[in-house]
Amino acid sequence: MRLLYQILWKDHSRVHLLGAFLGTLAGFVLLLAGIQFYMDIKSVLSENRDLLDPEYIVINKKVNIANTLGLTGGGFTEEEIAEIEAQPFADQVAAFNSNEFPVQAYTEGDQVPNFITDLFFEAIPDQYIDVKSEDWKWDPETGTIPVIIPQDYLNLYNFGFAPSQGLPQIPKGVLSMINFKLRLQGQGRGNYDDYNGRIVGFSNRVSSILVPVDFLEWANEKYGYFKKNDPSQVIIVSKDPTDPSIIRFIEEKGYDTIREKLKSSRMNIILKLVISFLVFVAAIIIGLAFLVFLLSLQLMISRSSEKIRRLNKLGFHYREISRPYILLLILLMAGITGLSLLLTSVLAGQLHQRAEAWSLNISSSLHGIIFATALGLILLISVANVAAILISTKKLCK
């Protein structure tokens, strides 16, 4: 009813409502942009490395002259592994298995230069490996051994060796297509078998030549004759890689690890901190703006209290009287939702452009969670405000 709106909307405070509108809008944009940014960074980081997830720390013993002379073993004894497992920062620990027989890799055919090299294998359970591949399984029927090599090896070749020797660089995909032979040698002359080898992935996490655990167990059973060595590397999964006791333990024991990994995970924690601070600030702004909203509408209602009583005397129910306030609220909320989504997507677009310059793959469109968050919050604020409007108009009516 037009007249009802004319009567009740007259008593609004433009300044209050505008302030609440802008405040809520600012809070929303901050919050949504924060979430969008977080999702982007998260996807970028997890694309490159699993930094946001539990950190995988590979440790080994420092190589010293005693190792070289064979006086002390370079591997971790069972007691040492048990001690690592007992550390509070170590959520999971796995030792690397290694081959107990000689391995040689060589190429055949005309397409690739012939080479032959002695090789080693190590294996850890699949859950520690950052490469997920369909081909990462050992099938004795086909006799193809999947191998994962460190990304660093390929980098060494592509960016160090190949340019200096005038050789072509090899992309990952091409390397994966190259077939080579693996010769597993048992004890005694002529006791060997040839298998096909195939590189199925490149690991950023593990600096070793990996084969599936079940293959290595099977091969050690079949060909192994070396004295079983203590594992030279141990992988630790830590939920909190910032825990300073990790570094302290490693140094105390004289172990070694790639410190960069711990450094980058600290950066990740800082990023998380910054984002959560942003979200926290946004939450406070939204909370305050919500209060201003609530109070502005309540002020509007109390300014109109005489009119509301009068309307009630004329036969208007408090629900009918609430309608102009609720409509105003809905209009403002719809404005905030629309504008905040628009501004956030503009920001996301800007970020996308800048990130492209750094060749980071950041989505230019909004994540689904942004819409869900915006709608959820708007709904929450609206429901609370509608309830407050109904309560206070009801109080004025009989």
Place this chain on the structure above:
Amino acid sequence: MIPLPMLEQDTSGSEVWEAESLLLEQGKPYVVEAPSGRGKTSLLSVIYGIRTDYQGVVSIDDRDLSSFTSKEWSLIRKSKLSFIFQGLELFDDLTALENIQLKNRMTAHHSDERIMEMARVLGIDPFLQRKAGILSFGQQQRVAIIRALCQPFNFLLADECFSHMDRENSLTAYQLIREECEARNAGLILTSLNETGLPNIDHSLRL
């Protein structure tokens, strides 16, 4: 049917407040003549559900008023009871016509033509487009009367609604009110400070 209650104020010798019970019947006009402070407005406010600070029981059609919900009250005020308030309760910022339409649009009771006709009868048709706030009190009273007539009702409660009109205007307005009441077979309770001398009043109540 309105048996009346006791109010907490000095009401000695009152036909209404001191009575064991009182029945007001639909279709009959009642006039309540009493000086200030005897509870004329209180009586109407109790019936209309605005005041609840009384002892005793007031009921409409055998239902206790205190049992009505807010929804039922707004329904009653749209279709069973109409009130011409002493304080008029007009919206100053709306025009006289808009004040009337505020009620008529809710009830869709009268056509625009009928509203214009009533305004003409009461002599306020030239002022309908003016803001209610700038009209004289007598003119405002007539706007309030027309507004109160823009709905169905079983009882019309008129609280000193002629106080600022001359004799001639009062009689015209009274005639209009009676016509409208008869068209609805509705009762009328009309309060006045002094003797009205209005015609065709069967029942007079002393407060």
